[in-house]
Amino acid sequence: QQQVKQSPQSLIVQKGGISIINCAYENTAFDYFPWYQQFPGKGPALLIAIRPDVSEKKEGRFTISFNKSAKQFSLHIMDSQPGDSATYFCAASNQAGTALIFGKGTTLSVSS
Amino acid sequence: NAGVTQTPKFQVLKTGQSMTLQCAQDMNHEYMSWYRQDPGMGLRLIHYSVGAGITDQGEVPNGYNVSRSTTEDFPLRLLSAAPSQTSVYFCASSYSGGETPYEQYFGPGTRLTVT
Numbered sequence: 287q288q289q290v291k292q293s294p295q296s297l298i299v300q301k302g303g304i305s306i307i308n309c310a311y312e313n314t315a316f317d318y319f320p321w322y323q324q325f326p327g328k329g330p331a332l333l334i335a336i337r338p339d340v341s342e343k344k345e346g347r348f349t350i351s352f353n354k355s356a357k358q359f360s361l362h363i364m365d366s367q368p369g370d371s372a373t374y375f376c377a378a379s380n381q382a383g384t385a386l387i388f389g390k391g392t393t394l395s396v397s398s
Numbered sequence: 399n400a401g402v403t404q405t406p407k408f409q410v411l412k413t414g415q416s417m418t419l420q421c422a423q424d425m426n427h428e429y430m431s432w433y434r435q436d437p438g439m440g441l442r443l444i445h446y447s448v449g450a451g452i453t454d455q456g457e458v459p460n461g462y463n464v465s466r467s468t469t470e471d472f473p474l475r476l477l478s479a480a481p482s483q484t485s486v487y488f489c490a491s492s493y494s495g496g497e498t499p500y501e502q503y504f505g506p507g508t509r510l511t512v513t
């Protein structure tokens with residue numbers, strides 16, 4: 287049973303557009319929800335994270351929206367740029383963030 | 399700080415061989431984890447540790463062993479390599495403090511092929 291489901295698998299967005307990636311989780315004990323960005327040949331790097339006591343968190347062009355009742359959270363990338371082209375992973379944890387359960391990833395391509 | 403280091407970067411094993419993937423961090427992080435990444439599968443947690451002497455299983459622990467004798471090191475042992483263990487392996491560390499608590503810092507990965 288997949289604990290964190292991520293969609294879409296791939297996404298193509300024009301430069302300046304909004305990229306939206308969605309995730310849903312099953313385990314109500316999860317209390318930490320990060321998004322990671324990965325470039326080819328590199329390890330993932332933290333982009334932004336949220337706890338379930340807030341419904342939205344914004345850092346620059348990146349925003350997490352969190353819906354606790356629906357057990358869903360999403361990443362919005364505003365004014366998408368070619369440099370944002372990467373693979374994005376949502377994740378969840380109930381082990382103080384040490385044991386992350388990842389979604390399968392979304393490959394984002396931003397065309398110029 | 400070197401951050402999280404992993405050795406080797408690449409490894410080819412024959413079925414049935416054993417080996418140890420090394421992971422070290424110099425940030426004094428209490429938490430360390432091992433993940434494997436396969437195409438279309440995302441990252442899957444193998445084992446993790448919340449401190450020296452304490453380890454626990456993740457999503458896909460079968461065929462792997464870990465130990466954590468020091469804060470700095472968290473080696474991953476493949477007991478008897480199988481082709482299904484062909485993957486890219488990432489080690490990560492984190493801690494509960496700082497501006498981004500629990501942010502996992504990933505190493506550069508080890509690409510393992512089992513023939």
